Amino acid sequence: MLKIATVEKRTTSAAACHAPACHAPSCHAPACHAPACHAPACHAPSCHAPACHGPA
Amino acid sequence: MRVALVFPPFYHPAMYNLPPLGLINLGTGLKQAGHEPHLVDLVLAIRSGALPVDAGLYRAAVRLILATEPELVAFSAQCTTYPAVVQLARQLKAAVPALKIAVGGHNASFLDRETLARFPEFDAVVRGEGEATVPELVAAWAAGAEPATVAGVTWRRDREIVVNPDRELLADLDALPLPDYALAPPLAAYREACGLPRAIAILEAGRGCPHRCVYCSESVLWRRRTRTFAVARVVDEMRVLRERHGAECFLLAYDQFTADRRYVEAFCRQVTAAGLNAVPWYCISRLDTVDADLLAQMRAAGCESMCYGIDSGSPRTLAFIDKRIDREILFERVRRTTALGMVPTLSFVIGFPEEERADLDATLELALWCGIQGNVNPLLQLPTVLPGTELYRRYRDRLVRGVDTYFALGLEFAGGARLPEDEALIAGAPELFASFYNLPCPGLPLPELHRLAEGFPLVVTLFPKSFLLLCRALGAAPSVLFADFDAWQQQAAGRGPLSAPRCFAHFPDFARARLATRPADGDWGHLAEVLDYEVHALAVARFAKGEKPGNIDLQRLDEWPLRRPANVRVAAFRFDLPAIVADLGRGVAAPRYPQTPSRLVFRQDGAQLEVAAIDAFGFELLARSDGATPLAGLAAALRQDHGAGRAPAAFLGDCRAAVRQLAELDLLEPGTGISSEEGR
Numbered sequence: 189m190l191k192i193a194t195v196e197k198r199t200t201s202a203a204a205c206h207a208p209a210c211h212a213p214s215c216h217a218p219a220c221h222a223p224a225c226h227a228p229a230c231h232a233p234s235c236h237a238p239a240c241h242g243p244a
Numbered sequence: 245m246r247v248a249l250v251f252p253p254f255y256h257p258a259m260y261n262l263p264p265l266g267l268i269n270l271g272t273g274l275k276q277a278g279h280e281p282h283l284v285d286l287v288l289a290i291r292s293g294a295l296p297v298d299a300g301l302y303r304a305a306v307r308l309i310l311a312t313e314p315e316l317v318a319f320s321a322q323c324t325t326y327p328a329v330v331q332l333a334r335q336l337k338a339a340v341p342a343l344k345i346a347v348g349g350h351n352a353s354f355l356d357r358e359t360l361a362r363f364p365e366f367d368a369v370v371r372g373e374g375e376a377t378v379p380e381l382v383a384a385w386a387a388g389a390e391p392a393t394v395a396g397v398t399w400r401r402d403r404e405i406v407v408n409p410d411r412e413l414l415a416d417l418d419a420l421p422l423p424d425y426a427l428a429p430p431l432a433a434y435r436e437a438c439g440l441p442r443a444i445a446i447l448e449a450g451r452g453c454p455h456r457c458v459y460c461s462e463s464v465l466w467r468r469r470t471r472t473f474a475v476a477r478v479v480d481e482m483r484v485l486r487e488r489h490g491a492e493c494f495l496l497a498y499d500q501f502t503a504d505r506r507y508v509e510a511f512c513r514q515v516t517a518a519g520l521n522a523v524p525w526y527c528i529s530r531l532d533t534v535d536a537d538l539l540a541q542m543r544a545a546g547c548e549s550m551c552y553g554i555d556s557g558s559p560r561t562l563a564f565i566d567k568r569i570d571r572e573i574l575f576e577r578v579r580r581t582t583a584l585g586m587v588p589t590l591s592f593v594i595g596f597p598e599e600e601r602a603d604l605d606a607t608l609e610l611a612l613w614c615g616i617q618g619n620v621n622p623l624l625q626l627p628t629v630l631p632g633t634e635l636y637r638r639y640r641d642r643l644v645r646g647v648d649t650y651f652a653l654g655l656e657f658a659g660g661a662r663l664p665e666d667e668a669l670i671a672g673a674p675e676l677f678a679s680f681y682n683l684p685c686p687g688l689p690l691p692e693l694h695r696l697a698e699g700f701p702l703v704v705t706l707f708p709k710s711f712l713l714l715c716r717a718l719g720a721a722p723s724v725l726f727a728d729f730d731a732w733q734q735q736a737a738g739r740g741p742l743s744a745p746r747c748f749a750h751f752p753d754f755a756r757a758r759l760a761t762r763p764a765d766g767d768w769g770h771l772a773e774v775l776d777y778e779v780h781a782l783a784v785a786r787f788a789k790g791e792k793p794g795n796i797d798l799q800r801l802d803e804w805p806l807r808r809p810a811n812v813r814v815a816a817f818r819f820d821l822p823a824i825v826a827d828l829g830r831g832v833a834a835p836r837y838p839q840t841p842s843r844l845v846f847r848q849d850g851a852q853l854e855v856a857a858i859d860a861f862g863f864e865l866l867a868r869s870d871g872a873t874p875l876a877g878l879a880a881a882l883r884q885d886h887g888a889g890r891a892p893a894a895f896l897g898d899c900r901a902a903v904r905q906l907a908e909l910d911l912l913e914p915g916t917g918i919s920s921e922e923g924r
Binding site for chain 2: 189190191192193194195196197198199
């Protein structure tokens with residue numbers, strides 16, 4: 189048997205930004221004006237573009 | 245009464261918008277009371293092209309509002325859109341002097357008297373919770389009466405400003421009707437207009453927060469009380485949004501969603517029982533109110549991501565904010581959250597008015613350590629001084645114009661800049677438009693803080709391990725090293741902010757160049773390899789695959805050449821990378837390690853990266869699987885180093901078994917010339 193052991197697992201999907209401009213009475217929603225989020229189209233919690241922070 | 249419920253205009257290419265739930269709630273109540281509410285979503289109008297973004301935007305918006313023939317225009321304003329609301333109110337009042345105009349939202353609630361005193365266009369401010377107040381206000385005006393008895397309203401009686409008593413918070417949120425989405429454009433319209441992959445709906449689980457963070461107006465608005473909607477109602481609303489309105493994702497808008505464990509557990513159970521756990525959702529959470537078990541329940545119920553407010557890595561700053569963060573709990577929660585496949589947004593704030601440079605660096609270093617724990621979405625923000633907050637009370641006299649924080653973006657309607665009339669408004673009333681101002685920070689000038697806020701999250705996301713180790717190796721503070729790198733990348737790629745491609749392209753060269761300036765004392769020799777490790781991990785991500793590699797027909801294993809799929813990389817290291825990565829995960833950044841070779845396989849599968857240590861035989865087998873060499877050829881090449889003493893046939897059997905094992909792990913597939921169909 190080959191010896192193979194996990195070193196690290198990482199989820200690399202683009203993350204959801206903090207609640208966007210949702211304007212629910214309870215949402216303090218600063219965010220997704222967020223320059224901090226650079227990955228294209230990743231402002232959505234829905235964005236699954238794998239590794240869109242990556243070099244592709 | 246015909247009421248235009250107006251969601252004021254703002255636009256920023258990097259954000260999206262959703263149906264304005266607050267206004268939908270108000271419209272629902274007004275409709276039930278027999279009035280005629282019309283929702284005018286000017287953000288969607290911009291996004292869908294109905295409202296051109298140019299100097300004539302306000303004039304065009306007024307036409308859209310007046311097309312609903314309103315007798316009352318009610319604005320839902322946030323700090324960002326406050327100037328726009330004032331401009332629209334001015335033009336509306338000039339066009340139709342008899343029109344009633346009211347405004348609600350945080351800014352208006354805390355600056356009711358100031359707003360009415362400065363802007364005569366407004367007839368009333370609705371303070372705080374509007375669901376009960378607005379129908380009463382409309383009823384009064386519809387009857388031609390003054391709103392003298394309507395609690396929660398500040399209004400104008402001739403030249404006098406009358407502040408009615410506060411309204412009690414609703415005792416029972418469940419008494420509110422479900423939001424009537426017939427008032428708003430379909431969720432799909434927002435999805436299309438904003439280019440979102442999914443139709444997103446906001447879901448209110450509760451209101452309020454008991455905490456006292458100095459920058460937050462949310463807890464103040466809700467009087468530091470929390471109230472929740474019944475779980476059954478929330479789940480029912482999810483079902484309605486899913487089945488009737490095509491919701492494909494939910495944002496749970498409630499700061500304290502995870503505060504009551506039983507509430508979250510009941511929510512997860514009922515969501516799953518209703519078969520809604522396949523619909524992803526996002527929530528706001530606190531580190532101290534979740535644990536591994538609860539996170540697992542949330543994940544199983546569809547939670548995809550959450551936001552944790554971390555704020556600062558500096559104990560001094562945390563004391564200033566009036567917040568506590570336990571570093572060990574933070575790392576453990578980040579590890580648990582990311583291990584479950586959720587990507588937490590971690591919110592940090594830099595640049596409070598009492599912060600020295602060391603405080604800022606403590607926060608940057610904490611962000612790096614978090615990035616080492618797992619893939620996080622770091623959000624680094626400058627503080628915004630919001631009316632109603634302790635920060636506003638203490639510092640409103642020290643506001644300066646410097647840089648635009650998140651809360652100041654969205655009104656760039658004049659070719660990327662704000663309109664002159666908006667600038668004049670903001671410049672003339674800092675106390676009303678405080679979110680467009682900054683506080684000086686003793687630690688760093690505002691432009692440098694701004695560049696950190698924009699660019700540092702990228703190094704946290706892409707190179708947290710090597711950036712942190714490089715700080716240690718050079719004895720440089722994170723803010724100093726970042727400024728150095730920022731200058732480097734601009735030298736290499738031209739003037740401009742750091743972007744993900746720039747960071748990926750230039751950080752490795754920068755790090756190697758700076759590492760070369762260290763004295764040859766034997767320390768930090770492993771750093772270059774940690775950098776290689778991170779480069780491999782990022783590089784393999786570009787070959788993320790949604791489908792499995794072509795299957796190898798194990799019966800015909802000997803015939804086919806083998807290859808590594810495009811989403812698999814192998815790399816050999818002089819140092820024991822598994823041990824170094826494990827140390828970093830424990831918060832240890834040691835300067836020296838013995839040279840102990842290690843061999844790693846990097847494999848990206850969809851949104852998951854897995855790095856595994858593999859023995860020398862497996863490594864060679866993978867490294868030589870080039871798509872041209874059949875098993876027998878591989879065995880012959882490997883036998884000298886790995887099969888000495890084994891008969892050729894026996895070693896071929898060893899190789900066959902190894903290939904089976906690697907194929908089962910999707911690390912090998914049929915090589916060139918073998919079609920997937922044939923492989924299957």
